[in-house]
Amino acid sequence: MKELIFSLKDVFNAETSSGCLSQYEASCYHIPAYQRGYKWSSEPGGPVPVLLADLLSAFEKKESEYYLQYITVKRKRLEKNGNEISCLEVIDGQQRLTTLSILLSVISARLNQATVERSNPTTGKLHYAVRENFFDKNIYPSKRVLELADLSWDKLISDFPELDRQDIFYLHGALRECDEFREFHLEEAESLKAFDNYIKESVKVIVNSVEPHIESETVFRNLNSNKVPLTEVELIKGLLITRAGRKRVDNADSHFREVMEVRLGLGKDWEHIQSWARRSDICRFYFGEADDGMHQLLTLCAMVLQDTSSPSFLQNKPGNPLFDFFNQRNDASHAFEALISAQQRLSDFFQNNDFYRRIGFCRFVKNSRGTGLSFLKACLEHPTKTALRVWLDGRVLSKLGVKKDELAAVESLRYGEDDERIHAVLLALSVFPGGDHSGRFNFEVFYKEDWSLEHVFPQTPEGKGKVLSENQKDNIRQLLLESSSSEFISEDVEEVLRLKERDTDQRKVYENALEATDCINKIGNICLLARKDNSALGNGFFHEKRQAILRGIQAGSFVPKHTFDVFSKMIGGLTDDLESWTARDIAVHSRHIGNSLRAITEREEL
Numbered sequence: 260m261k262e263l264i265f266s267l268k269d270v271f272n273a274e275t276s277s278g279c280l281s282q283y284e285a286s287c288y289h290i291p292a293y294q295r296g297y298k299w300s301s302e303p304g305g306p307v308p309v310l311l312a313d314l315l316s317a318f319e320k321k322e323s324e325y326y327l328q329y330i331t332v333k334r335k336r337l338e339k340n341g342n343e344i345s346c347l348e349v350i351d352g353q354q355r356l357t358t359l360s361i362l363l364s365v366i367s368a369r370l371n372q373a374t375v376e377r378s379n380p381t382t383g384k385l386h387y388a389v390r391e392n393f394f395d396k397n398i399y400p401s402k403r404v405l406e407l408a409d410l411s412w413d414k415l416i417s418d419f420p421e422l423d424r425q426d427i428f429y430l431h432g433a434l435r436e437c438d439e440f441r442e443f444h445l446e447e448a449e450s451l452k453a454f455d456n457y458i459k460e461s462v463k464v465i466v467n468s469v470e471p472h473i474e475s476e477t478v479f480r481n482l483n484s485n486k487v488p489l490t491e492v493e494l495i496k497g498l499l500i501t502r503a504g505r506k507r508v509d510n511a512d513s514h515f516r517e518v519m520e521v522r523l524g525l526g527k528d529w530e531h532i533q534s535w536a537r538r539s540d541i542c543r544f545y546f547g548e549a550d551d552g553m554h555q556l557l558t559l560c561a562m563v564l565q566d567t568s569s570p571s572f573l574q575n576k577p578g579n580p581l582f583d584f585f586n587q588r589n590d591a592s593h594a595f596e597a598l599i600s601a602q603q604r605l606s607d608f609f610q611n612n613d614f615y616r617r618i619g620f621c622r623f624v625k626n627s628r629g630t631g632l633s634f635l636k637a638c639l640e641h642p643t644k645t646a647l648r649v650w651l652d653g654r655v656l657s658k659l660g661v662k663k664d665e666l667a668a669v670e671s672l673r674y675g676e677d678d679e680r681i682h683a684v685l686l687a688l689s690v691f692p693g694g695d696h697s698g699r700f701n702f703e704v705f706y707k708e709d710w711s712l713e714h715v716f717p718q719t720p721e722g723k724g725k726v727l728s729e730n731q732k733d734n735i736r737q738l739l740l741e742s743s744s745s746e747f748i749s750e751d752v753e754e755v756l757r758l759k760e761r762d763t764d765q766r767k768v769y770e771n772a773l774e775a776t777d778c779i780n781k782i783g784n785i786c787l788l789a790r791k792d793n794s795a796l797g798n799g800f801f802h803e804k805r806q807a808i809l810r811g812i813q814a815g816s817f818v819p820k821h822t823f824d825v826f827s828k829m830i831g832g833l834t835d836d837l838e839s840w841t842a843r844d845i846a847v848h849s850r851h852i853g854n855s856l857r858a859i860t861e862r863e864e865l
Contacts, residue, residue: 263466263522264501267359268459270466271380279466280347280384283334289346290353292388296426299354301436307358311440318457324586326494327355329465339386346386350469358433360385361398365408365437366455368401373448377455393427398434407431408438465497491579492533492553498582499598500525502591525595532556532602543703544619545605545635556605557581559632559639560598564588568633604639612699614644617651619702620690624658625682625711652863658683659856670853674712674780682712684856685787689819691859704817709790715801715825715848716784716840718773721766722798731800732756734839735769741842742776778842783849786825801826801840 265272265279272278273286280286299306317325330352337346349356360381367379382399398404407415412431416423422431445451500522533553535541542552549555558570561584565572573580588594608614618638622630641647656662659669660680672681690700716738721727727735735756739748748756752772755765773779788796788804796804805826812818824830825848828837832847 263468264463264497265466266460267363267462267464268380270356270464271360271363271384273384283332283345283347283468285334285345285347287339287344287346287384287386288332288356289335289337289348290357290385290387290389291348294349294353296389296424297354297357297429297433298426299358299429299433301429301432306354307433307436308440310355310358311362311437314458314462315440315444315454317461318454323461325462327462327464328352329467329493329497330356331467331469333469337386347468351467355464356385357430360394361430361433362437362458363455364398364401364404365434365441366451368404369438369441370448370452370455371401372405373451377452380459390424390426393430398430404434405438408434465494490551490554491582492551492557494579494582495557495585496529496533498585499591499595500529503595528595528599532598535602535606540703541609543706544609544622547622547631547706554581555632556602557585557598559635560594560601561585562632562636563601563639564594564597568636570632601639605635608638613648614651616690616700617648617655619700620686621651621654621658623702623706624679624686626658626679655687656860659687669782669856670849672782674714674782674785676780677782678712681782681785682787684782684852685712685785685821686819687859688821688852688855689787691863692820693858693862698820700819701817705819708817710787710819710822711790712785713788713792713796713804714779714784715786715804716779716845717798717800718779719766719770720798720800721761725798726760727756730838734800735773737839738778738842739769739772739776742778748772776842778845781845781849782852783845783847784840786822787819788822802838805837 263279263282269278271280273280275281280288301307314325331350332347332352333350335346335348337344339346363381364379367377370377379399379401383395385394387393396403397407410418412428415431441451445454503525536552536556538552542549542555546552546555558573558581561573561581562568562570565584573584576583585591585594608618621627621634637650638647641650660683669680669684672684674681692698716734720731720735736748739752740746749772752769755761755768758765778784792804792807796807799807808818808822808826812823828835828844830848830851832851833844834841
């Protein structure tokens with residue numbers, strides 16, 4: 260579907276190359292029989308007075324452009340008065356086109372009456388399959404339209420009973436409303452003339468064109484059963500394609516067919532960019548929770564063009580501030596090129612694993628503040644990949660919170676005190692794995708499943724409704740003995756462990772003893788688990804968590820490499836016992852984390 264923007268004057272223009280009808284080589288708009296009749300009400304609050312009030316408001320505020328809802332058309336051959344003609348079949352938007360035709364006809368007639376010569380651009384431009392001659396006989400002729408405007412409905416159908424039809428009732432109501440609106444607000448000829456000039460030049464309509472092979476009635480049903488307002492992205496699309504296409508062709512002696520070809524090419528470029536920006540993996544990677552990746556990409560493009568590090572210049576503004584930004588710029592071609600450039604560079608970063616890992620790490624680490632659109636703009640500002648790589652490396656080290664000569668300090672990080680840094684370190688072990696691991700880290704799933712910190716050996720082994728098994732009690736005893744210089748467990752702890760069930764105070768006895776060992780909250784006892792596993796297995800022991808991880812792997816689920824290494828005990832120096840996680844395992848794992856981080860900084864040249 261092609262979308263182009265036309266002034267109201269050019270919507271009805273079939274004479275020059277700037278006209279919508281001309282560009283489609285059509286002579287008129289055809290309202291097919293499957294369309295419902297004209298139904299816009301002229302009662303207070305109805306569509307006709309609302310439209311007129313909006314147009315008057317835009318005129319009085321001297322708004323540079325005022326956009327109406329789009330219309331959807333399809334090129335078609337039609338027999339009219341015994342001759343075959345080319346027309347644009349109106350699939351959606353006949354109510355607007357009809358109302359505008361009536362308004363322009365009334366204005367033209369009143370100006371001519373006031374000896375201000377004014378042609379009616381809509382004359383002969385609407386062809387109805389039903390009552391096809393009504394406009395030709397009653398709306399376009401100046402004398403006739405003014406006669407009808409002066410007649411009440413009752414008087415009209417009394418004088419012309421053949422006009423007593425529901426759609427003509429609404430057409431007559433719109434005609435009288437337009438004339439009364441003119442009389443009340445624009446009685447002076449000069450003000451009416453200025454208003455006429457304004458709506459012809461400054462009121463814009465986006466025209467969507469569907470391909471000839473597409474079934475019109477199917478499109479009509481879809482549009483009218485799923486009616487939604489035109490989005491800001493759609494407005495910007497029509498604006499940039501129309502203006503950029505015009506700019507490129509204005510510099511050459513080109514036929515309007517070439518204008519269409521240029522716009523078609525721009526449309527294809529737009530669809531490619533939009534399809535890319537709305538891919539779930541791309542949208543999540545670059546734009547997080549945003550509903551529309553294309554809107555985010557356009558916002559980023561606006562920030563680049565505005566040379567600002569924050570999108571705040573678009574915030575807290577009514578209407579469509581992003582559209583207004585692009586609308587106020589003089590060079591749409593430059594804006595379109597900036598959009599293409601931004602998309603191409605972001606796509607290149609996404610495909611390049613070095614940049615993919617670094618950008619993804621900065622975006623998805625727990626302390627990822629300041630990595631939204633401002634961060635992406637900063638990425639785009641670096642002129643070379645080398646410069647960007649150096650800058651990103653600095654960001655990665657900053658997120659890790661360590662200096663190259665202090666990497667051993669990570670071994671002393673503790674859960675509850677250094678959570679953000681621990682999250683960054685453990686994420687880095689999976690994002691920059693090294694060795695023979697060639698897999699690409701799935702940031703989209705990592706974010707969606709909310710992978711967060713969890714104890715390998717449980718901090719609170721007995722959750723609500725859970726009772727320790729004998730093996731689990733032995734695991735607790737083993738950890739307490741391994742991390743203590745004593746050969747015996749305290750009598751208080753042993754006493755509560757012997758119980759079949761424990762209340763909250765009794766559980767606190769052995770939980771406090773575990774915490775006192777200094778093992779539980781060490782980084783060596785922490786890994787990343789998905790939120791669903793955290794919720795289900797937070798109190799689980801090593802064996803339970805290991806089984807859940809293995810089931811996930813067998814089902815093809817995403818598991819970060821470091822988490823896999825922990826629960827498969829693939830880390831050198833860990834015990835061979837696949838049923839438990841010991842104090843020795845915690846100590847070995849802590850050293851492994853420090854050594855691995857050191858290797859990452861050397862291998863990745865951070």
